[in-house]
Amino acid sequence: MLTIQNLTISSGSQLLVNGLNLELRAGEWLALAGESGSGKTLAAASIGGLLPRGISYRGTLNWKGTDLTNLPPARRRKLLGLEIRYIFQDYQGAFTPFITIGKQLDELLSTHTDLDRHARRALGIEALERVNLPGDRVYRSYPFQLSGGQLQRATIASALMLHPALIIADEPTTALDSLTAQRVLKLIAAAKERMNTSVLWITHDLRHVRKYADRVAVMCRGELVEQGTKDEVLYTPSHPYTKRLIAAIPPLSPDAPERLGQMPLSRRLKEGALK
Numbered sequence: 567m568l569t570i571q572n573l574t575i576s577s578g579s580q581l582l583v584n585g586l587n588l589e590l591r592a593g594e595w596l597a598l599a600g601e602s603g604s605g606k607t608l609a610a611a612s613i614g615g616l617l618p619r620g621i622s623y624r625g626t627l628n629w630k631g632t633d634l635t636n637l638p639p640a641r642r643r644k645l646l647g648l649e650i651r652y653i654f655q656d657y658q659g660a661f662t663p664f665i666t667i668g669k670q671l672d673e674l675l676s677t678h679t680d681l682d683r684h685a686r687r688a689l690g691i692e693a694l695e696r697v698n699l700p701g702d703r704v705y706r707s708y709p710f711q712l713s714g715g716q717l718q719r720a721t722i723a724s725a726l727m728l729h730p731a732l733i734i735a736d737e738p739t740t741a742l743d744s745l746t747a748q749r750v751l752k753l754i755a756a757a758k759e760r761m762n763t764s765v766l767w768i769t770h771d772l773r774h775v776r777k778y779a780d781r782v783a784v785m786c787r788g789e790l791v792e793q794g795t796k797d798e799v800l801y802t803p804s805h806p807y808t809k810r811l812i813a814a815i816p817p818l819s820p821d822a823p824e825r826l827g828q829m830p831l832s833r834r835l836k837e838g839a840l841k
């Protein structure tokens with residue numbers, strides 16, 4: 567479905583991502599993990615043509631047989647409205663501040679569908695209710711009237727509303743408290759089940775990976791150092807960097823750090839340090 571081959575991203579002479587190869591299948595949740603600065607965000611941004619100014623790339627990006635590197639702007643806008651949707655860590659910037667959530671959902675629907683005003687409103691409210699928000703009220707609200715967690719759920723409602731084939735989620739839970747983060751993960755997992763949506767989940771936190779991902783790819787300093795099924799990467803990591811990343815996962819229970827720290831890695835994982 568999505569194939570990335572030999573993706574190289576640079577800023578002037580500085581190489582930021584080096585020869586990345588990745589494949590994402592329909593209905594699959596791929597976690598792209600790695601420490602801050604390892605190139606995850608840039609790799610994900612290149613898929614939608616969203617690289618910052620001054621950053622260039624080469625390589626092959628293929629989406630369902632379409633070459634993403636040479637898309638005309640109108641086709642790219644349509645692709646990003648309908649088929650591939652991003653969810654970012656900075657959900658505060660996802661909506662324009664002084665336009666109601668409803669109007670912004672309505673604009674998206676009127677751009678990409680032929681639905682009439684009533685059907686668009688109903689669909690917008692339904693999308694908000696699917697992410698457990700009080701649909702009618704949030705539809706009439708301005709972004710600044712919502713809490714951080716509500717706003718992130720509204721961005722997810724917007725991203726899922728048109729049943730995209732791929733969600734690219736760039737650390738969407740980092741700024742949320744852990745309960746809200748769990749809720750967001752569950753919402754995306756439910757959408758994956760319901761609509762066979764593929765998920766590219768960018769994270770530096772491997773704790774969430776065990777529960778939700780099918781496969782894991784690990785980046786270090788711009789290079790892919792390891793990829794495989796979740797179990798392969800988490801339980802039998804082969805690269806020293808992956809081993810360090812897993813060893814650095816904080817234990818879940820505050821009263822058990824020493825006990826967990828003394829356990830062999832495989833047992834720590836099984837005991838839930840990665841839930």
Ligand SMILES: Nc1ncnc2c1ncn2[C@@H]1O[C@H](COP(=O)(O)OP(=O)(O)OP(=O)(O)O)[C@@H](O)[C@H]1O
Nearest residue numbers: 577582601602603604605606607608609618621770
């Ligand atoms: N606009 C830019 N201009 C120059 N260098 C950049 C730019 N954006 C990112 N970089 C550099 O590219 C490298 C990869 O950055 P990227 O944001 O992809 O990392 P990341 O793995 O997503 O990190 P994080 O988890 O902190 O988001 C870093 O060294 C970063 O400093």
